[in-house]
Amino acid sequence: MELGPEPAVIRRSLVPVWLIGYHALNSIEQLDISERKISSESCASEESQNRNGLDDAIDMKQLKFYPELEVPSCVQLLITAHSELGSCNWCTDGNGSLLKFLIPTLSKFRKKLKSDPTQDIKIINLLTSELQQAIYCFVQFPAKKPKSITDHRSTKITLNWANVVLVFDVLFPDELPQFDTVKSNSISSELASFMKKCISLIPDSEFAKMRLSYSKIIKATHEAIPEDSEEDLKSWLNMRSVSSPLENFYYLLADYSMKNNSRDDAIKYYFMDVGFNPQRIDSWAAIALCKAAEIDEKMRSFESKGQFLPLKLIHCAIFCFERALELERNGKILIEFGQMLYWLAGYDLEQSRDYFQVRISLKKSNLEIFS
Numbered sequence: 001m002e003l004g005p006e007p008a009v010i011r012r013s014l015v016p017v018w019l020i021g022y023h024a025l026n027s028i029e030q031l032d033i034s035e036r037k038i039s040s041e042s043c044a045s046e047e048s049q050n051r052n053g054l055d056d057a058i059d060m061k062q063l064k065f066y067p068e069l070e071v072p073s074c075v076q077l078l079i080t081a082h083s084e085l086g087s088c089n090w091c092t093d094g095n096g097s098l099l100k101f102l103i104p105t106l107s108k109f110r111k112k113l114k115s116d117p118t119q120d121i122k123i124i125n126l127l128t129s130e131l132q133q134a135i136y137c138f139v140q141f142p143a144k145k146p147k148s149i150t151d152h153r154s155t156k157i158t159l160n161w162a163n164v165v166l167v168f169d170v171l172f173p174d175e176l177p178q179f180d181t182v183k184s185n186s187i188s189s190e191l192a193s194f195m196k197k198c199i200s201l202i203p204d205s206e207f208a209k210m211r212l213s214y215s216k217i218i219k220a221t222h223e224a225i226p227e228d229s230e231e232d233l234k235s236w237l238n239m240r241s242v243s244s245p246l247e248n249f250y251y252l253l254a255d256y257s258m259k260n261n262s263r264d265d266a267i268k269y270y271f272m273d274v275g276f277n278p279q280r281i282d283s284w285a286a287i288a289l290c291k292a293a294e295i296d297e298k299m300r301s302f303e304s305k306g307q308f309l310p311l312k313l314i315h316c317a318i319f320c321f322e323r324a325l326e327l328e329r330n331g332k333i334l335i336e337f338g339q340m341l342y343w344l345a346g347y348d349l350e351q352s353r354d355y356f357q358v359r360i361s362l363k364k365s366n367l368e369i370f371s
Contacts (some may be wrong), residue, residue, distance in 0.1 A: 014090070015098045018081035022101075025074035069123050075109060078102050079130050082137075086152035091137050096157045099138040100166060106131050107170050114174070135167050142190040161201040165245045172248060176255075179286040180332055183259040192256045195249065206246050210275035211239045217271050221287075221319045222312040237323070241277045250276070251283060263290050284324040285333050291317035292340040299343060314344065 081098060085091040091098060110127040113119040129148065135141055136149045139159060145151055157163065171194075177185040187195075207213075212220070225233055241247055254269030267290050270283045277283065295317060298309055321337040324330065 015094045022074045089154045092154040164198045179282040186256045186259050209242045209244045212236045222316045237278050281327040284320050288320035
């Protein structure tokens with residue numbers, strides 16, 4: 001006798017069930033912590049009576065998913081949820097609601113552990129691995145799947161700004177690179193490509209948070225500022241950093257570009273960054289170094305007299321060097337600034353009357369910096 005086909009299984013979203021389970025276990029664990037504090041203040045007999053029922057609850061909720069690691073059961077449940085739903089190609093159900101909750105939750109827990117040097121590195125590595133898996137399912141990063149990641153083949157989620165902001169907190173380095181650190185401290189090429197892809201997703205509301213617009217920054221740094229606008233310029237330069245997902249976004253792109261010999265992109269991204277962070281010395285110093293390198297290249301390319309450096313280029317380089325030194329009297333920046341002034345001092349500026357103001361500016365800077 002032939003059996004008919006197996007009955008179709010009705011697909012239902014199980015994500016809410018897993019999330020309810022997480023909150024339930026988390027509540028029990030928080031209750032356990034509170035109970036311990038109360039018990040420590042009560043007598044031993046009362047402690048024994050009060051903990052009998054709670055111990056039973058804790059025993060019942062142990063998943064033993066990673067029994068060798070001291071990972072909270074609610075976190076183990078989230079990891080289990082992704083693994084189980086992923087095996088059914090369902091981990092992105094509900095527009096990725098499980099991953100939208102899992103990524104910031106595990107990231108916050110991992111940061112807490114990393115701040116404590118006594119924590120087991122194996123737990124941190126486990127959380128890092130699970131976060132990488134979740135991010136790949138959520139936004140398909142990195143584009144080329146590593147061997148350590150499983151393709152759950154779940155329904156792809158539309159990439160939008162709200163989604164990518166969730167993963168930036170995980171992907172961005174804990175410690176930002178500096179303008180003079182080695183290339184290996186910069187972000188990876190895969191992350192840089194992903195971030196460039198995300199630029200088109202940035203809403204206008206984020207750019208509105210800039211302390212000064214990009215066009216005004218370019219004008220302020222490349223041209224002489226009228227006296228009636230000096231107060232506005234000082235006000236901008238004294239502003240604090242903006243609370244925004246873009247706070248370090250353009251800086252990381254700029255640092256990657258500069259250390260990979262993409263000077264034009266680096267300058268553009270650094271200027272965007274100072275729009276959000278007017279007091280970041282590394283951006284000002286990096287722009288100054290890029291402009292100084294451009295001046296050096298142009299001067300070396302001149303084959304005869306009568307060729308002139310653009311006034312805006314000189315003005316921008318001086319402005320950025322002075323701004324960086326205003327923020328910090330950094331020895332490396334002083335040396336680079338002095339070298340650029342030496343180049344310009346030997347340049348024949350007298351051939352053009354337009355350079356008169358630049359000569360005064362150079363003299364003024366020289367006296368102020370090296371006095």
